[in-house]
Amino acid sequence: MKKKLIAAVALAVLYGCAGEPAKEEPKAGVEERTPGAAQKPAPAVRPPAAAQPVTPPRVKIDPLKDPSNILSKRSIFYDYDKDEIKPEFRPLIEAHGKYLAQNKGAKMLIQGNCDERGSREYNIALGQRRADGVKRLLLLMGASESQIESVSLGEEKPRCNSNTEECYAQNRRSDMLYSGEY
Amino acid sequence: MRRALQILAAWLLAVSGIAQAQLTIEITGGGANQIPVAVLAFAGENALPSSLTDVIEADLARSGRFRAQYAGGVDPLPTEPAQINFADWKSRNTDALVIGQVARLADGRFEARFHLLDVPKQASLGGVVFTFTQAQVRATAHRIADFVYEKLTGERGVASTRIAYVVKQGPRYELQIADADGQGAQVALASREPIISPMWSPDGSRLAYVSFESKKPVVYVHSLTTGQRHVVANFRGSNSAPAWSPDGRQLAAVLSREGGSQLFVMNADGSNVRRLTTSSAIDTEPFFSPDGRTIYFTSDRGGSPQIYQIPASGGEPSRITFDGGYNVTPRLSPDGKTLAFVTRREGRFQLAVMDLANRQMQVLTDTQRDESPSFAPNGRMILYATELGGRGVLSATSSDGRVKQRLTVKAADVREPAWGPFLAN
Structure with a gap:
């Protein structure tokens, strides 16, 4: 009995790891979720039958959530008052553009963000311009207009809350979120 | 059923009653x-x-x-x-x-x-x-x-008027309405997502604002008498910066539905949306002149954010501010003669006014983070948001900068003030 239980736990952990990478990129735009929701624990109790297979079932890893896949990265960062996409973020956006082109059923929301300096409404417009820039590049890679909505959260949803340059830099970003992630 | 629940929820929010935190007021300076x-x-x-x-x-x-x-x-x-x-x-x-x-x-x-x-x-x-x-x-x-x-x-007083503002306490946002002295605060709307840019309808019965409850900015109009609210702009992209026409029949707002952030005008119920500006730049923060003929707005079409004006019926915009590299959030005095706005000076965001007759500009404050100016309906005071000790507070200054008051809520951020109109007698 004890052995069975250990096996069940081991399997549950395995399931948990395969399905949900324990450490994901910090998800933007999901601050309202309860802490720890991203690391869903494996179900505590599994039916006894689950303890019997010797080899774990093959679980297809979602490329959007595979930490070793560039698609698991979702944020593009900017300089102050700027909306130019820096060269280091182009491969990331291009990878998502290709993914959208190959998965026509996938939908994306791009949320542009700003640091907290300046007018809230002007920052909405600046965040919109950042999000629109990402969208344009995704379309260039073959994604379709109907797959992507670009919006702005302005300075309203900072990832970091101190008045420091490091914080400001984290807050000046666009986040690419797929259906179900916002 | 779901709709009924939504209405019930909106109603509950609308009457959620007395606000817990009261504004306290401190006056400095003297005329x-x-x-x-x-x-x-x-x-x-x-x-x-x-x-x-x-x-x-x-x-x-x-x-x-x-x-x-x-x-x-x-x-x-x-x-x-x-x-x-x-x-x-x-x-x-x-x-x-x-x-x-x-x-x-x-x-x-x-x-x-x-x-x-x-x-x-x-x-x-x-x-x-x-x-x-x-x-x-x-x-x-x-x-x-x-x-x-x-x-x-010889001028009307504003003691009987009301102010609207947003209080952020932890993850909770509240749109509150209080008397002009900060007392008697009532919660008009509570949300776990940001609320910004409240604007009073000219008759004081409604507020237009931007809420992020659907994970993006959407413009609502909220009746303060019934507590009912409705969406007036929820197009693809962002919808923000509502401004009332002086007759209360039209709203100007910023939509990104056609690409970029551009000014649109619509009926107050959200119908008959027409585009007002056509630029490849940012056009935002519209504000009607008291005669309803002109709309002032912020645009970076000249390379940096500056204040412009455009006929409300459409036409060629003309630039108003030239001094400095960041002049935003235009708000006209009730007599249409003075423009209040926020200017950036050496990294500080400060409240300024401009006499539109001679284009003379005066910085009224020495604070770091001024935002969202709003004239009292008699034009004598300007209410604005600023930061003190890392917290958002409201301040009011006489239009000549001589008298200042500060309105704070304990352990909360207060922001996005809007001074309401005179009440009908």
């Missing part, structure tokens, strides 16, 4: 030509749940146009004009006196009868009788203060 006025305790006001005359005096002081004089040694206090020793008040350098009495009526209500007197002329400037309930003590005091203000300055 040069303040009128010395003594507000004497009204006979019988002890019967009221709170003092009438304390509120009247505070209202007058807050306007920055009066200096409170005290009645030290005067006993008994006069309650009728015939009892006044004008020579004594003249020697105390008092220009105006407010005296009165309160009586309880048979039906449980109260009656306040007061007189305003011109001391140098030894003449009555008038008086009024107000009948009110226990719950209306402050409202009655505000009306008396406005009467005094108008008689002595």
